[in-house]
Amino acid sequence: MMRGRGLVNRLAVIVAALLAAAPLHAEDGYALWLRHAPLEGEALAALRAEAPIVPVIVDRADSPTLAIAETELRRGIAGLQGHDRPRLTADSTEIILDCGTTRGDGAAGFVIAPERIEGRRAVRIAAADHVGCLYGSFALLRALGEGTPLSEIRRDEAPAMPLRMLDHWDNPDGHVERGYAGRSIIDWWHLPDKLDPRLVDYARANASIGINAVAVNNVNAKAFMLEPRYIARLARLADAWRPYGIRVFLSARFSAPMELGGLPTADPRDPAVKAWWQAKADEIYAAIPDFGGFLVKANSEGQPGPQDYGRSHAEGANMLAAALGDRGTVIWRAFVYSPEDTSDRTAQAYAEFQPLDGQFALNVILQVKNGALDFQPREPFHPLFGAMPRTRVMLEAQITREYLGQASGIAYLAPLWKEVLEAQTGRGGSVAQITAPVGMAGVANVGSDRNWTGTHFDAANWYAFGRLAWNPALSSEDIAREWAAQTFTRDDQALGTIAAMMLGSRETVVDYTGPLGLAHLMGTGHHYGPAPWVCDLGRADWNPCYYHRADKGGIGFDRTAAGSKALAQYAPAIAANWSDPATTDPRYLLWFHHLPWSHRLPSGRTLWEELAARYDAGVAGVDRMAAAWASLAPAIDAERHAAITADLAIQRKEARWWRDASLAYWQSVNGLALPPGTAPPAEPLAAYKLRAFPEAPGQ
Ligand code: GCV
Numbered sequence: 001m002m003r004g005r006g007l008v009n010r011l012a013v014i015v016a017a018l019l020a021a022a023p024l025h026a027e028d029g030y031a032l033w034l035r036h037a038p039l040e041g042e043a044l045a046a047l048r049a050e051a052p053i054v055p056v057i058v059d060r061a062d063s064p065t066l067a068i069a070e071t072e073l074r075r076g077i078a079g080l081q082g083h084d085r086p087r088l089t090a091d092s093t094e095i096i097l098d099c100g101t102t103r104g105d106g107a108a109g110f111v112i113a114p115e116r117i118e119g120r121r122a123v124r125i126a127a128a129d130h131v132g133c134l135y136g137s138f139a140l141l142r143a144l145g146e147g148t149p150l151s152e153i154r155r156d157e158a159p160a161m162p163l164r165m166l167d168h169w170d171n172p173d174g175h176v177e178r179g180y181a182g183r184s185i186i187d188w189w190h191l192p193d194k195l196d197p198r199l200v201d202y203a204r205a206n207a208s209i210g211i212n213a214v215a216v217n218n219v220n221a222k223a224f225m226l227e228p229r230y231i232a233r234l235a236r237l238a239d240a241w242r243p244y245g246i247r248v249f250l251s252a253r254f255s256a257p258m259e260l261g262g263l264p265t266a267d268p269r270d271p272a273v274k275a276w277w278q279a280k281a282d283e284i285y286a287a288i289p290d291f292g293g294f295l296v297k298a299n300s301e302g303q304p305g306p307q308d309y310g311r312s313h314a315e316g317a318n319m320l321a322a323a324l325g326d327r328g329t330v331i332w333r334a335f336v337y338s339p340e341d342t343s344d345r346t347a348q349a350y351a352e353f354q355p356l357d358g359q360f361a362l363n364v365i366l367q368v369k370n371g372a373l374d375f376q377p378r379e380p381f382h383p384l385f386g387a388m389p390r391t392r393v394m395l396e397a398q399i400t401r402e403y404l405g406q407a408s409g410i411a412y413l414a415p416l417w418k419e420v421l422e423a424q425t426g427r428g429g430s431v432a433q434i435t436a437p438v439g440m441a442g443v444a445n446v447g448s449d450r451n452w453t454g455t456h457f458d459a460a461n462w463y464a465f466g467r468l469a470w471n472p473a474l475s476s477e478d479i480a481r482e483w484a485a486q487t488f489t490r491d492d493q494a495l496g497t498i499a500a501m502m503l504g505s506r507e508t509v510v511d512y513t514g515p516l517g518l519a520h521l522m523g524t525g526h527h528y529g530p531a532p533w534v535c536d537l538g539r540a541d542w543n544p545c546y547y548h549r550a551d552k553g554g555i556g557f558d559r560t561a562a563g564s565k566a567l568a569q570y571a572p573a574i575a576a577n578w579s580d581p582a583t584t585d586p587r588y589l590l591w592f593h594h595l596p597w598s599h600r601l602p603s604g605r606t607l608w609e610e611l612a613a614r615y616d617a618g619v620a621g622v623d624r625m626a627a628a629w630a631s632l633a634p635a636i637d638a639e640r641h642a643a644i645t646a647d648l649a650i651q652r653k654e655a656r657w658w659r660d661a662s663l664a665y666w667q668s669v670n671g672l673a674l675p676p677g678t679a680p681p682a683e684p685l686a687a688y689k690l691r692a693f694p695e696a697p698g699q
Contacts, residue, residue: 027637029451032205032459033486036079036145040490043147048081050121050150051092058098064243065130068204069097069137076141093150094122095140099133109158110136112143114151123150131212131245138208145486157471160432163365163394163439164469165213165249166206167295168446172225177218178400178698180407181447181454186216191233195240202446203244209466213247215441219297219333221251223259226280235287247292249331254296254316255304256280267309268319277323285327293328294320295367300336313352314359321361331441332360333396334368334384337541344557344564345541346372350383354569358390365392365438370420370431372566373547375443376519377404377411377510380578380588381420383569385434386427394438395420395431399461400445402527403520404509406698407454409651410625410644411509412502414464414476421472426571432472440469455647456640459487460502477503494635501625508625510587512618512655515611517556517591520547521662526696529654530661533668533689549594550669555607556590567592597670609675611666615659616678622648622655661688 027035039047054073057066073095078086094117108128115122125136136155143153169177170184187196206214216237217225224230238248253259255266257276266273284291298305298316306316317332324330337348349372360366366388371379375398385393397417404411421432428434442465445453453459463483467474480499488498513530514521521544523531535545549557559566560579567575578584581593586601597608605613626648633641660681663674668685681688 027640029456029459029640029643030201032452033463033483034076034205034208035486036076036141038082039080039144039147043149044080044082046149047077047144048087049089051087051089052077052095052123052150053086053088053092054095054097058096063099063130065134065245066097066099068207068243069130069134072134072141072204073137077144080141080144091121094120096122096124097133097137098124098126099130100128108132110139110155111157112136112140112153112155114153121151123153131207134207134245135210142208142482142486146482147485147490159210159470160436160472161394161439161469162437163213163441164211164466165215165439165441166211166399166444166446166465167215167219167396167441168444169218169220169400170216170444171218172222172230176447176698177220178398178402178443179445179447180400180698181445181452181458182449183447185446185448186237188230188233192236195236198448199237200240202452203241203246205452205462206246206466207244209463210470211466212245213249213292213439213441214241214444215249215251215292215295215331217251219251219295220301220303221253221297223253223256225250226252226256226260228283231284231287234284238288238291242290247290248288249292249295250284252294252296252320253304254298254306255308265309266304268306268311268316269309274319274322277320281323281325281327291328293324293330293363295331295333296320297333297335299338300333312356312359314356314364317364318359318361321363324363326363328363330361330364331367331394332364334366334382335374335396339539342540344559344566345546346559347564347566347569350387350566350569353384354387356391357388360391362392365394367394367396367441369396369398370417373519375403377506377514378416378419378517378587379519380591381423381425381431383566385423385431386425386429386571387569389428392438393435395435395440397440397442397465399442399465400698401458401461402698403522404506404513405651405654406528406696407458408654409509409622409647410455410457410501410505411461412457412464412476412480412505413461414468414479415503415506417465417468418472418476421468424574426574436472440465442469456487456644457502457647460484488640489635491635494632497628497632501628504621505625508618508621508655510618511614511621512658515614515618516586516607517588518548519591520544523693523696526693526699528693528696529691530658530665530688532662532665533685548590550666552670554594554596554599555666555670556594557592558594559592563594597672606675608666608670608672612663612675612678615663619652619655619659622651626652656682657688661685664688 054070110127110132112125115124125133127133127136139155172188174183176184257263257266257273261276263272297303299307317330321330334349334353336352337345341348368382368384372382373379423431445458460483464479467479477499480502481495484495484498521532523529524534532544535543537543540546578592599607601610664681664685
């Protein structure tokens with residue numbers, strides 16, 4: 001008898017152990033941070049006891065947006081309760097959606113607060129418009145998903161920036177420029193007849209983090225996307241995304257009046273050109289009444305623009321702005337550098353645009369990249385921030401990792417964006433304060449891959465971008481933890497490990513690719529892997545050696561008064577600080593200074609020793625991430641754990657490759673022995689130079 005019971009008990013223990021060891025879920029990443037996995041322990045018991053019912057809609061106006069909010073709340077709460085649909089009790093808590101009467105554009109925020117109605121428990125989500133209520137619903141689910149009891153959720157939020165935008169560099173044939181997550185999610189070929197349901201899931205994910213605008217096509221735009229057939233397709237997208245509070249923008253090719261309209265010119269002063277754009281804008285608004293406007297890359301990297309006719313950027317932008325009128329906005333990009341201009345490339349945008357301050361129409365926004373070069377792993381903030389007080393300026397960030405390893409390994413970008421947002425410009429506040437009245441755009445990293453972003457961790461960058469555009473004061477760590485809790489696990493220890501991995505990951509990439517302010521050392525064209533030796537491209541400023549300027553005497557780009565003078569574009573106090581190597585933030589040292597290899601740093605090391613140490617730190621950082629991730633195997637579902645293990649194995653190889661190839665090349669230039677304790681590169685320099693990747697994605 002006793003022996004039989006003992007056997008049963010042992011079997012029960014074995015079954016329990018097997019169940020515990022079994023994968024938690026089969027997960028493919030499609031659900032992103034909206035998994036709503038069942039709560040655990042007390043939080044689960046509490047939410048089941050609260051048994052929320054959804055909703056009593058105070059504003060009963062028929063609204064697709066409110067219907068979505070209601071569905072999201074039902075679906076999310078059921079998931080968190082571990083049920084397939086919410087269960088009611090006699091004492092269910094009512095969630096009241098109290099959303100005003102307007103159909104605004106989502107600019108408004110929301111308040112969430114518990115209350116009692118005739119003795120019964122309730123939670124009110126109040127907003128000035130329906131989209132605000134949708135945002136409030138997602139915020140409520142986020143808080144519940146982090147384990148906050150329903151009765152304790154109190155929020156009073158408003159977006160810091162009115163425009164929170166994703167820019168897709170998607171081409172109409174489905175190829176995504178600098179995209180590493182498959183093909184475009186927009187199937188233009190079958191639109192408008194067929195709308196992939198994935199596009200609705202995309203809008204849902206965006207709405208959940210407050211993104212309210214999407215430019216649907218590459219800034220290297222095709223004129224034909226302004227043809228009626230594309231306007232009809234765009235209208236179908238706009239209809240699908242409107243209930244989620246998203247307005248569509250279109251990248252417009254400046255020369256379209258010639259290509260589509262048969263005009264002999266695209267001169268912004270030409271009356272026929274103006275009339276063509278006016279008619280085009282009217283045609284678009286007839287199909288899409290809330291069309292956001294045009295995004296324009298002009299006179300940049302071969303794109304046509306007003307300078308082709310001797311007109312300024314302001315004249316070009318204002319002509320388009322007049323066509324849109326008060327219906328929409330022209331977002332004009334400040335990313336320009338000229339094949340003819342031999343001055344420092346990083347100084348050209350400021351030189352071009354700053355004198356135009358005050359000349360842009362009110363419905364023009366100047367979109368400025370975070371740094372003056374091009375989305376490098378680290379750049380000082382762009383000197384245009386703060387330098388155009390009479391112009392509406394927004395920040396352009398890159399979510400897709402063109403220069404940070406593409407879709408390999410992990411590089412969590414919130415710390416990069418925070419670094420820029422928090423930078424004090426010395427002219428009217430931080431970058432966040434200067435751009436807050438306008439907005440922030442991110443070049444999307446979304447594609448047709450099942451997990452949307454190529455790697456699971458890249459979804460954190462999409463998420464973090466939206467959260468920071470909503471509230472730039474959020475910390476990188478809080479965003480990492482809230483994303484990971486919704487994406488992977490609520491286990492506190494595991495969350496701590498994941499957040500630590502994420503927080504160090506961008507600095508790790510900087511360390512093994514471009515420490516101490518080095519930049520643009522990547523392979524030509526595809527920007528994958530190291531190629532600091534490239535010096536022979538037709539245009540000087542496309543060559544890595546243009547940027548590092550390494551020779552036997554030293555390394556770095558002198559941008560001081562003795563060099564390119566680009567430093568003078570910053571506010572005087574900042575320029576003064578950065579003009580002396582001793583007071584320059586070491587993270588920007590070689591961005592602003594050309595220094596001898598023997599230059600002594602605050603660390604006590606020479607520049608050469610510090611570079612070698614940084615490369616080693618980068619390699620060690622990736623090794624640490626891989627070890628930390630391996631330790632998480634019991635806490636993460638097997639499918640995603642294995643995928644991320646493989647991503648990190650690739651990153652370990654890439655970090656070593658960057659380190660070894662860079663050290664081998666610098667040694668070939670400076671002729672110095674490696675600092676003591678530095679392991680020699682695995683292969684000779686010639687072997688690294690031979691590596692070629694004509695098939696690298698995203699070009
Ligand atoms: C869309 C960089 C990228 C280009 C991109 C350009 C831009 O140069 O490599 O692919 O073109 O920036 O921002 O316009």
